[in-house]
Amino acid sequence: xxxxxxxxxxxxxxxxxxxxxxxxxxxxxxxxxxxxxxxxxxxxxxxxxxxxxxxxxxxxxxxxxxxxxxxxxxxxxxxxxxxxxxxxxxxxxxxxxxxxxxxxxxxxxxxxxxxxxxxxxxxxxxxxxxxxxxxxxxxxxxxxxxxxxxxxxxxxxxxxxxxxxxxxxxxxxxxxxxxxxxxxxxxxxxxxxxxxxxxxxxxxxxxxxxxxxxxxxxxxxxxxxxxxxxxxxxxxxxxxxxxxxxxxxxxxxxxxxxxxxxxxxxxxxxxxxxxxxxxxxxxxxxxxxxxxxxxxxxxxxxxxxxxxxxxxxxxxxxxxxxxxxxxxxxxxxxxxxxxxxxxxxxxxxxxxxxxxxxxxxxxxxxxxxxxxx
Ligand code: GMT
Numbered sequence: 177x178x179x180x181x182x183x184x185x186x187x188x189x190x191x192x193x194x195x196x197x198x199x200x201x202x203x204x205x206x207x208x209x210x211x212x213x214x215x216x217x218x219x220x221x222x223x224x225x226x227x228x229x230x231x232x233x234x235x236x237x238x239x240x241x242x243x244x245x246x247x248x249x250x251x252x253x254x255x256x257x258x259x260x261x262x263x264x265x266x267x268x269x270x271x272x273x274x275x276x277x278x279x280x281x282x283x284x285x286x287x288x289x290x291x292x293x294x295x296x297x298x299x300x301x302x303x304x305x306x307x308x309x310x311x312x313x314x315x316x317x318x319x320x321x322x323x324x325x326x327x328x329x330x331x332x333x334x335x336x337x338x339x340x341x342x343x344x345x346x347x348x349x350x351x352x353x354x355x356x357x358x359x360x361x362x363x364x365x366x367x368x369x370x371x372x373x374x375x376x377x378x379x380x381x382x383x384x385x386x387x388x389x390x391x392x393x394x395x396x397x398x399x400x401x402x403x404x405x406x407x408x409x410x411x412x413x414x415x416x417x418x419x420x421x422x423x424x425x426x427x428x429x430x431x432x433x434x435x436x437x438x439x440x441x442x443x444x445x446x447x448x449x450x451x452x453x454x455x456x457x458x459x460x461x462x463x464x465x466x467x468x469x470x471x472x473x474x475x476x477x478x479x480x481x482x483x484x485x486x487x488x489x490x491x492x493x494x495x496x497x498x499x500x501x502x503x504x505x506x507x508x509x510x511x512x513x514x515x516x517x518x519x520x521x522x523x524x525x526x527x528x529x530x531x532x533x534x535x536x537x538x539x540x541x542x543x544x545x546x547x548x549x
Contacts, residue, residue, distance in 0.1 A: 177541055178207040178260055180252060182276065183267035185214040188379055189459035190295040193325075193348050194267040195219050200534045202226045209259045211251055213244065217436070229255045245271040249278035256286050263541050265291045269298040270308050273315035289544040291537075292319040293346070296456025296477070299333045313337040320544040323537075326478025329456040344540060347481070348459050349533035350525055355439050355466040368430040371401040372508050375445035375469070377438065377460045378452075380410025385474075387412070387419050388451040388497050392472070394423040395501035400508060404429045407441055442467035446514065447504055453494055455479050461489075462528055465521035470514070472503045482528075488521040 179201060183194030195218040198208040202225040210216060213231045222228055231244070231251045252264060252275060264279065266272035273292040280288045292315065299312075316322055316339055323346040324330040330343050374393055378384040386406070393404040406416065406429060413431065420429040435441050438460075442448075448464035450473040455461075457478040461471045465482070471489035473479050483489045490503035507517050 177201075177262055177538075177545070178209075179263045179265055179541065180209045180211055180255060180259070180261045181265050181267070182211045182248065182252070182272045183216070185212045185216050186379075189348065189457065190267045190293075190297075191216060192218055192459060193295070194265075194293075196349070196351075196530070197265075197534060197537060198226065199223060200530055201538070204534065204538070206538075207259065209255050209261060211248070211255055213248070220436075227259065245275045246278070248272070248275040249282065252276060252279035253283045253286075256283065256288055261286070261288060262545060263289050263291060265293065265537070265541075267293045268295055269312050269315050273319055274311050277315060277318050289320040289541075290318075291321045291323070291540060291544060292316065294322065294324045294329055294333055294343070294456075296325070296329055296454070299329060299336060300454055300456065300477075309337075313339070316343075317341055320547070321540050323540065325457040326481050328478040328481065332456075332477075344536075346536045346540070347528055347533060348457050348462060349528050349530040350462055350466040351530050352466055352522075352526055355442070355463070355468075355522075355525075368403045368405075368428050372446045373403055373405060373444050374447050374449055374504065374508075375405045375407060375442070375464075376449045377407040377441075377464075378410070378450075379408055380413045380416070382412050383453045384410075384412065385451045385453055385494070386416040388495065388500070389449045390416050390419045390423060390425070390429065391497040392449055392451065392500045392504060393429065394420075394425050395497065396504050396508070397425055397428060399505055402428065402508070405441070405444065406431045407433075407435055407438075409434050438463055439467060442469055445469045447472060447508055448489075449500065449504070450474070450479070451492075451494070451497075451500060452476060452479075458482050462525055465489075466525035466528075468518040468522045470507050470517035470521050472500050472507070474500075484520070484524055488517060488524050 181198045202208045211229045264276040266276045276290045323344045376389040420426040448471045455477045475491035485491045492499035
Protein backbone atom coordinates (compact mmCIF):
# COMPACT_ATOMS: atom_id res chain seq x y z
CA UNK A 177 0.00 0.00 0.00
CA UNK A 178 1.04 3.65 -0.41
CA UNK A 179 0.46 5.52 2.82
CA UNK A 180 0.87 9.18 3.81
CA UNK A 181 1.43 9.85 7.52
CA UNK A 182 0.99 13.21 9.22
CA UNK A 183 1.83 13.89 12.86
CA UNK A 184 3.25 16.49 15.23
CA UNK A 185 7.05 16.48 15.03
CA UNK A 186 7.50 17.69 18.61
CA UNK A 187 8.51 15.51 21.56
CA UNK A 188 5.41 13.56 22.41
CA UNK A 189 3.95 10.11 22.22
CA UNK A 190 1.82 10.68 19.14
CA UNK A 191 4.82 11.68 16.98
CA UNK A 192 6.80 8.70 18.25
CA UNK A 193 3.96 6.27 17.51
CA UNK A 194 3.35 7.75 14.03
CA UNK A 195 7.04 7.68 13.08
CA UNK A 196 7.70 4.18 14.38
CA UNK A 197 4.53 2.94 12.67
CA UNK A 198 5.67 4.40 9.35
CA UNK A 199 9.10 2.78 9.67
CA UNK A 200 7.58 -0.61 10.49
CA UNK A 201 5.15 -0.29 7.56
CA UNK A 202 8.05 0.50 5.21
CA UNK A 203 9.97 -2.53 6.50
CA UNK A 204 6.88 -4.60 5.74
CA UNK A 205 7.06 -3.44 2.10
CA UNK A 206 4.67 -0.46 2.02
CA UNK A 207 5.57 2.96 0.59
CA UNK A 208 5.38 5.61 3.32
CA UNK A 209 5.39 9.40 2.87
CA UNK A 210 5.68 11.47 6.04
CA UNK A 211 4.19 14.96 5.71
CA UNK A 212 4.94 17.34 8.58
CA UNK A 213 5.98 20.92 9.30
CA UNK A 214 9.40 19.98 10.74
CA UNK A 215 11.84 17.07 10.84
CA UNK A 216 10.63 14.11 12.90
CA UNK A 217 12.56 13.19 16.05
CA UNK A 218 12.68 9.47 15.28
CA UNK A 219 13.46 9.91 11.58
CA UNK A 220 17.08 11.05 11.58
CA UNK A 221 17.74 8.67 8.67
CA UNK A 222 15.31 8.07 5.83
CA UNK A 223 14.97 4.31 5.35
CA UNK A 224 14.10 2.51 2.14
CA UNK A 225 10.53 3.12 0.85
CA UNK A 226 10.20 6.19 3.13
CA UNK A 227 10.06 9.82 2.03
CA UNK A 228 9.72 12.99 4.08
CA UNK A 229 7.88 16.10 2.86
CA UNK A 230 8.06 19.32 4.82
CA UNK A 231 5.15 21.73 4.81
CA UNK A 232 6.76 25.08 3.99
CA UNK A 233 5.93 28.12 6.09
CA UNK A 234 4.46 31.18 4.40
CA UNK A 235 4.21 34.79 5.42
CA UNK A 236 2.40 37.79 4.00
CA UNK A 237 1.81 41.09 5.82
CA UNK A 238 -1.98 40.70 5.72
CA UNK A 239 -1.93 37.24 7.30
CA UNK A 240 -1.40 37.60 11.03
CA UNK A 241 -1.30 33.86 11.54
CA UNK A 242 0.09 31.45 9.03
CA UNK A 243 -2.81 29.16 7.88
CA UNK A 244 -1.04 25.89 8.61
CA UNK A 245 -4.12 23.68 8.12
CA UNK A 246 -4.57 24.93 4.55
CA UNK A 247 -0.86 24.70 3.73
CA UNK A 248 -0.87 21.13 5.03
CA UNK A 249 -3.92 20.22 2.93
CA UNK A 250 -2.21 21.62 -0.20
CA UNK A 251 0.97 19.72 0.58
CA UNK A 252 -1.00 16.51 1.10
CA UNK A 253 -2.62 16.93 -2.34
CA UNK A 254 0.79 17.50 -4.01
CA UNK A 255 2.45 14.56 -2.23
CA UNK A 256 -0.56 12.30 -2.85
CA UNK A 257 -0.38 13.08 -6.58
CA UNK A 258 3.38 12.63 -6.73
CA UNK A 259 3.49 9.42 -4.66
CA UNK A 260 0.12 7.99 -5.74
CA UNK A 261 -1.00 7.74 -2.12
CA UNK A 262 -4.01 5.60 -1.29
CA UNK A 263 -4.25 6.19 2.47
CA UNK A 264 -3.69 9.27 4.61
CA UNK A 265 -3.11 8.25 8.21
CA UNK A 266 -3.25 11.33 10.40
CA UNK A 267 -2.29 11.33 14.07
CA UNK A 268 -4.51 13.88 15.86
CA UNK A 269 -7.94 15.02 14.82
CA UNK A 270 -6.94 18.68 15.18
CA UNK A 271 -5.96 19.98 12.70
CA UNK A 272 -4.70 17.02 10.71
CA UNK A 273 -7.93 15.12 10.09
CA UNK A 274 -9.58 18.32 8.88
CA UNK A 275 -6.62 19.04 6.55
CA UNK A 276 -6.65 15.46 5.25
CA UNK A 277 -10.39 15.68 4.52
CA UNK A 278 -9.84 19.01 2.77
CA UNK A 279 -7.22 17.29 0.58
CA UNK A 280 -9.53 14.32 -0.06
CA UNK A 281 -12.36 16.59 -1.26
CA UNK A 282 -10.02 18.89 -3.18
CA UNK A 283 -8.64 15.99 -5.23
CA UNK A 284 -11.56 13.53 -5.63
CA UNK A 285 -9.85 11.78 -8.55
CA UNK A 286 -7.26 10.40 -6.13
CA UNK A 287 -9.93 8.60 -4.04
CA UNK A 288 -7.85 9.09 -0.88
CA UNK A 289 -8.94 7.29 2.29
CA UNK A 290 -8.48 9.14 5.58
CA UNK A 291 -7.61 7.17 8.71
CA UNK A 292 -7.56 9.29 11.87
CA UNK A 293 -5.89 8.18 15.09
CA UNK A 294 -7.02 9.95 18.26
CA UNK A 295 -4.21 10.32 20.77
CA UNK A 296 -5.85 12.15 23.63
CA UNK A 297 -5.10 15.83 23.72
CA UNK A 298 -7.10 16.25 20.51
CA UNK A 299 -10.16 14.97 22.39
CA UNK A 300 -9.63 15.76 26.06
CA UNK A 301 -7.89 19.12 26.07
CA UNK A 302 -7.89 20.92 22.73
CA UNK A 303 -10.42 19.36 20.37
CA UNK A 304 -13.32 19.69 22.79
CA UNK A 305 -12.74 23.42 23.27
CA UNK A 306 -15.59 25.39 21.64
CA UNK A 307 -12.99 26.92 19.28
CA UNK A 308 -12.48 23.55 17.58
CA UNK A 309 -15.40 21.38 18.67
CA UNK A 310 -17.66 21.42 15.56
CA UNK A 311 -14.78 20.68 13.20
CA UNK A 312 -13.26 18.02 15.49
CA UNK A 313 -16.62 16.22 15.52
CA UNK A 314 -17.05 16.60 11.77
CA UNK A 315 -13.53 15.31 11.09
CA UNK A 316 -14.13 12.26 13.26
CA UNK A 317 -17.46 11.49 11.60
CA UNK A 318 -16.12 11.99 8.05
CA UNK A 319 -12.87 10.01 8.29
CA UNK A 320 -12.96 6.64 6.53
CA UNK A 321 -11.71 4.99 9.72
CA UNK A 322 -10.97 6.28 13.20
CA UNK A 323 -8.83 4.63 15.85
CA UNK A 324 -8.26 5.46 19.52
CA UNK A 325 -5.17 4.45 21.48
CA UNK A 326 -7.16 3.07 24.43
CA UNK A 327 -10.65 1.90 25.27
CA UNK A 328 -10.88 4.85 27.66
CA UNK A 329 -10.14 7.32 24.86
CA UNK A 330 -12.66 5.55 22.63
CA UNK A 331 -15.37 5.96 25.29
CA UNK A 332 -14.35 9.54 25.97
CA UNK A 333 -14.54 10.50 22.27
CA UNK A 334 -17.94 8.85 21.85
CA UNK A 335 -19.28 10.59 24.97
CA UNK A 336 -17.69 14.02 24.44
CA UNK A 337 -18.66 14.35 20.77
CA UNK A 338 -21.76 12.13 20.67
CA UNK A 339 -20.05 10.06 17.97
CA UNK A 340 -22.23 7.51 16.19
CA UNK A 341 -19.67 5.93 13.88
CA UNK A 342 -17.46 2.98 14.96
CA UNK A 343 -14.02 3.73 16.38
CA UNK A 344 -11.42 0.94 16.52
CA UNK A 345 -9.23 0.65 19.60
CA UNK A 346 -5.62 0.12 18.49
CA UNK A 347 -3.17 0.29 21.36
CA UNK A 348 0.25 1.90 21.14
CA UNK A 349 3.17 -0.46 20.71
CA UNK A 350 6.84 -1.12 21.49
CA UNK A 351 9.62 -3.17 19.96
CA UNK A 352 10.71 -5.54 22.77
CA UNK A 353 14.09 -6.16 21.12
CA UNK A 354 15.00 -2.46 21.25
CA UNK A 355 14.50 -2.50 25.00
CA UNK A 356 16.71 -5.55 25.44
CA UNK A 357 19.74 -4.08 23.63
CA UNK A 358 22.44 -2.64 25.93
CA UNK A 359 23.86 0.69 24.74
CA UNK A 360 26.25 2.05 27.40
CA UNK A 361 27.64 4.83 25.15
CA UNK A 362 24.14 6.22 24.58
CA UNK A 363 23.56 7.12 28.21
CA UNK A 364 24.00 10.84 28.99
CA UNK A 365 26.39 11.60 31.88
CA UNK A 366 24.53 12.11 35.14
CA UNK A 367 26.08 13.78 38.16
CA UNK A 368 23.77 12.77 41.00
CA UNK A 369 24.14 9.40 42.74
CA UNK A 370 21.96 7.02 44.72
CA UNK A 371 21.45 3.33 45.30
CA UNK A 372 18.18 3.21 43.47
CA UNK A 373 17.02 5.34 40.55
CA UNK A 374 13.58 6.78 40.15
CA UNK A 375 12.83 8.29 36.76
CA UNK A 376 10.29 10.59 35.17
CA UNK A 377 10.11 11.15 31.42
CA UNK A 378 7.78 13.67 29.80
CA UNK A 379 7.45 16.96 27.99
CA UNK A 380 6.95 18.71 31.35
CA UNK A 381 3.56 20.16 30.51
CA UNK A 382 1.35 21.02 33.51
CA UNK A 383 -0.77 17.91 32.78
CA UNK A 384 2.24 15.75 33.78
CA UNK A 385 2.25 17.14 37.37
CA UNK A 386 6.04 17.09 37.55
CA UNK A 387 5.99 18.73 40.97
CA UNK A 388 4.25 15.61 42.30
CA UNK A 389 7.20 13.62 40.96
CA UNK A 390 9.56 15.67 43.14
CA UNK A 391 7.24 15.41 46.17
CA UNK A 392 7.01 11.61 45.85
CA UNK A 393 10.78 11.41 45.49
CA UNK A 394 11.38 13.56 48.58
CA UNK A 395 9.25 11.13 50.62
CA UNK A 396 11.06 8.10 49.20
CA UNK A 397 14.42 9.73 50.02
CA UNK A 398 13.47 9.76 53.70
CA UNK A 399 13.74 5.96 53.63
CA UNK A 400 16.10 5.07 50.79
CA UNK A 401 19.42 6.16 49.27
CA UNK A 402 17.84 7.20 46.00
CA UNK A 403 18.25 9.59 43.09
CA UNK A 404 15.72 10.98 40.64
CA UNK A 405 16.41 11.44 36.93
CA UNK A 406 14.06 13.90 35.26
CA UNK A 407 14.19 13.27 31.51
CA UNK A 408 12.73 15.70 28.97
CA UNK A 409 11.96 19.38 29.12
CA UNK A 410 9.04 21.76 28.97
CA UNK A 411 7.20 24.63 30.62
CA UNK A 412 6.89 23.03 34.09
CA UNK A 413 10.58 22.10 34.44
CA UNK A 414 11.53 25.31 36.27
CA UNK A 415 8.90 24.83 38.99
CA UNK A 416 10.00 21.23 39.54
CA UNK A 417 13.64 22.35 39.85
CA UNK A 418 12.69 24.99 42.41
CA UNK A 419 10.65 22.50 44.40
CA UNK A 420 13.62 20.10 44.53
CA UNK A 421 15.63 22.94 46.09
CA UNK A 422 12.82 23.84 48.52
CA UNK A 423 12.44 20.23 49.65
CA UNK A 424 16.20 19.84 50.14
CA UNK A 425 16.66 17.08 47.55
CA UNK A 426 18.22 19.08 44.71
CA UNK A 427 21.57 17.26 45.00
CA UNK A 428 19.80 13.97 44.30
CA UNK A 429 17.66 15.19 41.40
CA UNK A 430 19.18 15.38 37.94
CA UNK A 431 17.45 17.20 35.10
CA UNK A 432 18.81 15.31 32.13
CA UNK A 433 17.00 17.24 29.38
CA UNK A 434 15.69 15.80 26.13
CA UNK A 435 17.25 12.52 25.06
CA UNK A 436 16.98 11.19 21.54
CA UNK A 437 16.81 7.53 22.51
CA UNK A 438 14.73 6.54 25.46
CA UNK A 439 15.75 2.88 25.77
CA UNK A 440 19.36 3.43 27.00
CA UNK A 441 18.34 5.83 29.75
CA UNK A 442 15.53 3.53 30.86
CA UNK A 443 18.19 0.91 31.56
CA UNK A 444 19.32 3.15 34.41
CA UNK A 445 15.88 3.21 36.06
CA UNK A 446 14.48 1.08 38.86
CA UNK A 447 11.07 2.75 38.85
CA UNK A 448 9.14 5.18 36.63
CA UNK A 449 6.90 7.84 38.18
CA UNK A 450 4.02 9.12 36.04
CA UNK A 451 1.62 11.12 38.24
CA UNK A 452 -0.29 12.74 35.32
CA UNK A 453 -3.58 14.57 35.61
CA UNK A 454 -4.75 12.66 32.54
CA UNK A 455 -3.14 10.25 30.09
CA UNK A 456 -4.99 8.63 27.22
CA UNK A 457 -2.48 5.79 27.12
CA UNK A 458 0.87 6.70 28.68
CA UNK A 459 3.34 5.45 26.06
CA UNK A 460 6.28 6.11 28.36
CA UNK A 461 4.79 3.73 30.95
CA UNK A 462 4.72 1.00 28.32
CA UNK A 463 8.28 1.80 27.23
CA UNK A 464 9.42 1.58 30.86
CA UNK A 465 7.67 -1.75 31.33
CA UNK A 466 9.29 -3.10 28.15
CA UNK A 467 12.65 -2.25 29.77
CA UNK A 468 11.68 -4.12 32.93
CA UNK A 469 10.96 -0.92 34.88
CA UNK A 470 7.85 -1.01 37.09
CA UNK A 471 5.60 2.07 37.07
CA UNK A 472 3.89 4.06 39.80
CA UNK A 473 1.29 6.24 38.11
CA UNK A 474 -2.13 7.78 38.58
CA UNK A 475 -5.36 5.91 38.06
CA UNK A 476 -6.48 8.04 35.12
CA UNK A 477 -7.47 7.68 31.48
CA UNK A 478 -5.98 4.70 29.69
CA UNK A 479 -3.21 4.04 32.24
CA UNK A 480 -5.11 1.13 33.89
CA UNK A 481 -5.15 -0.56 30.47
CA UNK A 482 -1.34 -0.39 30.39
CA UNK A 483 -0.16 -0.70 34.00
CA UNK A 484 -1.53 -3.70 35.87
CA UNK A 485 -2.08 -2.52 39.47
CA UNK A 486 -0.22 -4.74 41.95
CA UNK A 487 1.55 -6.67 39.20
CA UNK A 488 3.59 -4.29 36.99
CA UNK A 489 3.31 -1.27 39.26
CA UNK A 490 0.68 0.65 41.17
CA UNK A 491 -1.97 3.26 40.38
CA UNK A 492 -2.99 5.97 42.85
CA UNK A 493 -5.47 8.87 42.80
CA UNK A 494 -4.26 12.11 41.17
CA UNK A 495 -2.28 14.20 43.66
CA UNK A 496 -2.02 11.45 46.29
CA UNK A 497 1.75 11.74 46.72
CA UNK A 498 1.72 9.80 50.01
CA UNK A 499 0.14 6.77 48.34
CA UNK A 500 2.54 6.99 45.40
CA UNK A 501 5.55 7.22 47.74
CA UNK A 502 4.30 4.22 49.75
CA UNK A 503 3.85 2.21 46.55
CA UNK A 504 7.32 3.21 45.33
CA UNK A 505 8.84 2.07 48.63
CA UNK A 506 6.91 -1.20 48.47
CA UNK A 507 8.57 -1.99 45.12
CA UNK A 508 12.01 -0.53 45.78
CA UNK A 509 12.40 -1.63 49.41
CA UNK A 510 12.81 -5.34 48.64
CA UNK A 511 14.95 -6.75 45.83
CA UNK A 512 12.79 -9.84 45.38
CA UNK A 513 9.63 -7.75 45.10
CA UNK A 514 11.33 -5.45 42.59
CA UNK A 515 12.44 -8.43 40.51
CA UNK A 516 8.88 -9.80 40.49
CA UNK A 517 7.43 -6.47 39.31
CA UNK A 518 10.21 -6.00 36.73
CA UNK A 519 9.65 -9.47 35.22
CA UNK A 520 5.88 -8.98 35.14
CA UNK A 521 6.36 -5.59 33.47
CA UNK A 522 8.50 -7.01 30.71
CA UNK A 523 6.03 -9.84 30.21
CA UNK A 524 2.99 -7.55 30.04
CA UNK A 525 4.71 -5.18 27.59
CA UNK A 526 4.90 -8.07 25.12
CA UNK A 527 1.13 -7.78 24.70
CA UNK A 528 1.88 -4.49 22.93
CA UNK A 529 4.47 -5.90 20.52
CA UNK A 530 4.56 -3.88 17.29
CA UNK A 531 4.22 -7.09 15.25
CA UNK A 532 0.68 -7.46 16.54
CA UNK A 533 -0.35 -3.78 16.52
CA UNK A 534 1.08 -2.80 13.11
CA UNK A 535 -0.92 -5.70 11.65
CA UNK A 536 -4.08 -4.18 13.13
CA UNK A 537 -3.40 -0.89 11.32
CA UNK A 538 -2.71 -2.74 8.06
CA UNK A 539 -6.06 -4.55 8.42
CA UNK A 540 -7.81 -1.18 8.85
CA UNK A 541 -6.10 0.23 5.74
CA UNK A 542 -7.19 -2.82 3.76
CA UNK A 543 -10.73 -2.50 5.07
CA UNK A 544 -11.11 1.15 3.99
CA UNK A 545 -9.61 0.42 0.56
CA UNK A 546 -11.83 -2.62 0.13
CA UNK A 547 -14.98 -0.77 1.35
CA UNK A 548 -14.81 1.56 -1.64
CA UNK A 549 -14.89 -1.25 -4.22
O1 GMT B 1 1.04 13.98 26.63
C1 GMT B 1 2.05 13.86 25.94
O2 GMT B 1 3.14 13.56 26.40
C2 GMT B 1 2.01 14.14 24.48
C3 GMT B 1 0.83 13.56 23.81
C4 GMT B 1 0.99 13.60 22.31
O3 GMT B 1 0.05 13.97 21.71
O4 GMT B 1 2.01 13.22 21.78
O5 GMT B 1 0.59 12.23 24.24
C5 GMT B 1 -0.69 11.68 23.98
O6 GMT B 1 -0.51 10.63 23.03
C6 GMT B 1 0.34 9.57 23.48
C7 GMT B 1 0.50 8.57 22.34
O7 GMT B 1 -0.73 8.00 21.99
C8 GMT B 1 -0.25 8.92 24.75
O8 GMT B 1 0.60 7.90 25.20
C9 GMT B 1 -0.40 9.99 25.84
O9 GMT B 1 -1.03 9.42 26.96
C10 GMT B 1 -1.24 11.16 25.32
N1 GMT B 1 -1.25 12.25 26.30
C11 GMT B 1 -2.34 12.61 26.98
O10 GMT B 1 -3.41 12.04 26.85
C12 GMT B 1 -2.17 13.73 27.93
